[in-house]
Amino acid sequence: MSGEQLGIVVGGSLTKTLEVRLAAGQAAGLGEYLMVPLEGEAKLLGMVTDVLLRAAEPGATSWPPAASGETGGLLLEVLMDTAVYAALEVNPYLEIDEGQEEPSRARRLPRHFAPAFRADQRAIETAFGTRDRPSLSIGAPLGMDDIEVCVDFDRLFERSVGVFGKSGTGKTVLAFQLLDAMVAHSRTQSTHADKTVALIFDMHNDYGKRMKFEAEGSRERRSLKQNHPSDVAVYSLEKNAVDVESRIVIGTRDIDPEDLAVLQVTAEFTAAAIEAAHDCKDRFGRDWLDEILKQDPSPHVLSRTWPGEDPPEEPSWAKVVNRMGIHGGSFQNLQRGLRKLRRREFVESGDAQFDGVIRHIIQTLRGGKSVVIQFGAHGNDLVSYMLVANMLSRRIWEEYQRAVERASDGGGDAPNRLVIVIEEAHKFMDRTMREQSIFGQIARELRKYNVTLFVIDQRPSQIDPEVLSQIGTKVCLQLDSDADIEALVGGMTGRAGLRAIIASLESKQQALAFGHALPMPVVVRPPTLDPNFRPGGSLRDRLNAVAPPEAAGRVTIFGRRSPVS
Template identity: 25%
Template sequence: MPTSKEMLVLSNDPTFLGTVASVSGSAVSVHLAQSVASGLSIIEGRTYKIGQVGSFVRIPQGYQDLFGVVSEVGAKAAPDIAASIDGDTGRWMQVQLVGEAVGGVFERGVSQYPNIGDTVHIVTETNLGRIYGSNTFGKVVIGSLSSAESIPAMIDLNELITRHSAVLGSTGAGKSTTVASLLRSIAAGTGDDGSYPSSRILMLDIHGEYAAAFGDIATVFSVDPNPDQERLCIPYWALDTGELLDFLTGGVDGAREMAFTDKIFSLKVASHQLAGFPGVEEASITVDTPLPFSLKQLWYDLIDFEITTFQGPNRDQPTQQNPGNAATLTAPTYLPHAMGAQGPFLNAQAHGIRRQLNLLRSRLLDRRYDFLLHPGPWEPDLDGSVQADLDALLAGWIGGSNPITVLDLSGVPSIVVERLVGSILKIIYESLFWSREKSEGGIARPLLVVLEEAHRYLASEKDNLALETVRKIAKEGRKYGVGSMVISQRPSEVDETVLSQCGTYFTLRLSNPNDRQRVQGTLPDGLVGLLEVLPVLRTGEAIVMGEAAKLPMRCRITLPAEEHRPRSSDPKVVQAWSLPRRNEGYDRVVASWRAQKPRAVAQTVNIEREGVTDESQED
């Protein structure tokens, strides 16, 4: 039977759950009342689940309300008969206090603790209005609470972008769909006019999953573009020189490295002297200044120096027979050197970099790297002149008419993916950092960078340009309007510095104990119990916690429409295997393999098209 105190509460408040039994720090133990034995409660026509890990409770304190999250539920093995008569059901909840509302304004943290016997209540939609505020501007609805599906789950857009975030979950947990829903909710928005027209989101899509998901609100750049996509071009001359040389030459150091860097520097100076790029002073140019120069001219000048032979009494007369052609990567020819004192003689000043130059030439001839080494209008002529400058590149990536830009890197050879990601991030960060006083900079118009499959290039042991740049964004990006969203199925492999700087976590189902331990390390001890449910979360269900969520919450992410979902679903094995066998042409498989393009064909079919005339109209 309920106690007299419970009877009084029940007569006035159907949200009553139980009473405070003990308080220890931020942990509160609650005895559940007999009135909630069913596990369900209907309040104002809405159904609420009681005793769900991750659900919210409210503890009134006069003009102040304390809010907490259920972290554990249980019951006594054999309730005491006397206690049962007194109203103790033997069922209890463990609650972690997370914030308080004073005068209708919610704040994280608590200034006072409840007393033994204080009543505990369900958090209703009205209460959540006090937490999140009645004004939805700046709030994004991402789904519904698992404990009360009629209540929307909202996050704060400001905190999400400026404090960074992470979406973590095992394969098949709904990670890609969650990301698609999050970004679509932001781009389609819940602002005063229903959208955020100046939102700026850049996604690095490693597997090519998101072009279909954002086709109507995104500009897609791809190495192998469809008719409705743009060609992805990344000018090599905007990359870090050290990273570029590692890729082009296999790595050089000492005097050999100086041979390359000195020549690159002189070519960049000559390019500036020809074009007069605004904002550049010749005295301030370095080898890393993003100025165009021709790799073909670099190769030609260096190979010419390496293979030159001389004759004459002073060994200073070149024996060139054919000048070659830098544009076609044809090396000049010289009389072969001869033994003895008659000559021709080798160039004693040669750097010994012929092997590296041969690799550079092979890279330039490899069609797989055209997006980088032959970047369309950004490819310099031999004198360093270009048709398009970096402003056109940035306008396409972060200044387009659509709120989302997807860089589809699925067609990029794996050998260069890590360097490429690092270079893209550095181009973006450097441009926004140095333009922080301008309206196009990150402070006036912030940017969210979404990093798919982050464990591939942000592992601690890699120590590459991508990791270095993302660490910088994680530590300093907030000051310059650059936010990051890290997406990974293996959080234990992501660099700890990067993950620890993420202020908001969307944690989906995680089965691996090492991954769960990494996520648990980001939470206060009292809330660790929330993550014990990670292995049993449903697909598309997440625990959201951190700066963007005023309260940690377990929620079901809203699924996008079928046509707006990423191409990450599993193959339909049964349906595919149940079809009758059909003729197959594996010559097409080999053609795609060799061309490194999924849509390559083995035989080109020329179809002649003729206009159709309606004979009845002619008559």
């Protein structure tokens, strides 16, 4: 077995952890991978989840030698690595056998005193199933900078993905690199139907313009559009935006009561006000929003409120809502909220060609291009972000749903795979919003209509547990809240060790990845985003590390090294 021997197995349990006694002079840290031979040709692959100090006899620690002096130093040297030693707790995850196509879940234990080795690149590629498949690099395991961990491209995006971490930990940088690799991979596909595209709701202008970056020296990096000018289209909400495909303008006729429901918390709409909006649309038609924002009820409103009757001599909104059975306070709440929405520059009265923009975006997506919705000055306005993201996503998802159903009936081709990228995901998918927001439905539908989510969030505990459980692959950076950590690892095998690892992550460039696309959890150091970042570039190139011998004769494809044919 190749690799550096670290120690020997001295005990453990298959359902808990193995204990590996470290050899003299050896060391390992949390998140590193170890291999231990099993009977036959198979090897057990596990991850270090704890580092221990052990004593063979209690006397050695009850009466420790003096820290100084010739006698104390000699005694200390005698005791070290004999009477006292360091050990590792290793969570056993996979059995790897060169004769099998895929690794299997660990179901056997090694014998006592079996040697434990540090895993090498070949073992990692075999375990993660990426040796002969297109894959994306997610980083190097902690303490193993010469190793590159990649995930299978198709498995990563066939279900929803989540990147979680508190503010300033590098969520956007990590998400950017995954999306960059996605676009680079899709460009190589021969047909539009085989391309995976992203619909990115860019809250802070990181993907359409130059990416803001907190680091020494330059404060900007190249955006997704700049890296892939022919494969990414940018749409903007700003009136004076330049170098964009089109401006997004929402007409008051385009806003449905369902679009307001997701704003109950951020725009302070009450549930009764949303019900009033439904009643008004049913009664007044497509112009319902403009009608109820008028100072006094119009003749159209009066005729629909008192059909076949004469309206009151002095009509007022109070009399209209009383006739409709709507509470006056709820109606006033609705009016206040709608007036605030109407003041935004991207909302106009009547029709604003919103349907035409949606059709253009859908054509762009189905044509194999990713789309960035750039919010510009509206990025810090959560109401604007939630309104636009929910409205666009709901209508695009409905069109994808119809296309898939037509294809299943033989009426055309199924659409390509779409990944919708949203930030501040907990605002859309908390326990109160899961039924009102389209994103909860998309997550629950899995990949039924070729649409999945890519969520970026700092408060996973506020996402509805049912929705969070449908996020297939999770990448977790540093989190401080126990509730947030438990929300992510609850129900996982070995969750106690995973909780300890998340709690020990540093504030930048350390992440725990686990879930659908990964056969076992992995703690990685994502690459930095330097000014010379190249689209699809290899992680090892960005780390300036030397490739291991087995990587000789390989080329870089989509962030991994692949054999030359």
